[in-house]
Amino acid sequence: MGKNLNQIGLDQKASSELSEKLNELLADYQLFYMNARGFHWNIKGHKFFELHLKFEELYNDSLIKIDEIAERILTLGFTPLHTYADYSGLSKIKAAKNVSSGTEAIKEILKGYEVLLPLERELLEMSGDSNDEGTNALMSDYIREQEKLVWMYSAYLNE
Template sequence: MTNTLSRIGLDQEQSQVLSNKLNTLLANYQLFYMNARGFHWNIKGNKFFELHLKFEELYNDSLIKIDEIAERILTLGFTPLHTYEDYTQISAIRQAKNISDGVEAVKEILKGYEVLLPLERELLELAGESGDEGTNALMSDYIREQEKLVWMYSAYLG
């Protein structure tokens, strides 16, 4: 039985499944990050200062999460995706190009969370089933933070 366990004591087949799903999350985060960065750069209008800062917070937070997800994949013993081609092929989040309107940008952010949160919930469930507390804790933290952000961005839209 021990020959199917990884160095961190998790079943290797289950870890492969988790790593594949984490790579899907990673790809989606990369597109989410790029979109938030573009919104930060291109935002215009009377809410410029407010949204410019919010989008900067979002892309900085996304960059941290991207690194955490990639490192979790490595910890599980697998390789994180690392090409933009891979990201665009498997991401459900699409590129949002040339958006400068604040309302439209916030709607795109909320669309991103509509992809990220279900993926994170799926990972939370898979991690729980396989006894992977590391992935479980990461997803639990992400979900808690993002549920609040969804509420806040939704409130912004009225």
């Protein structure tokens, strides 16, 4: 390995920059997860059963992604953020408190994707430029999944 390469053969400086950006994504996902969990618990109304299950799917998927992002940061040789203070200070997604309306919850989810998708696209470009296929594949998968979810949630709102 060259002296500017990390253990997996990637440029150390590029990996550091990617890790910083991945920590931003990790923070955003932690708040997105907490919001989805709150929507699951607090949802009310005639679409309760449908949305209760949908929000459970969403927070379970977010939990998997949180773990994948943290493990990717570790794989690159850096430390994932792991305190609520770090997450709340860094996340562009804000806590949605006491949301029980399905329509409001879906709007909050869509606002979350307005933060996540551009950041994932930025990471996709960065990882492509640095030949980091591991991060690139994760971001590509996330983007594809979330574009479909944006379409579905928007269709639910009839927007």
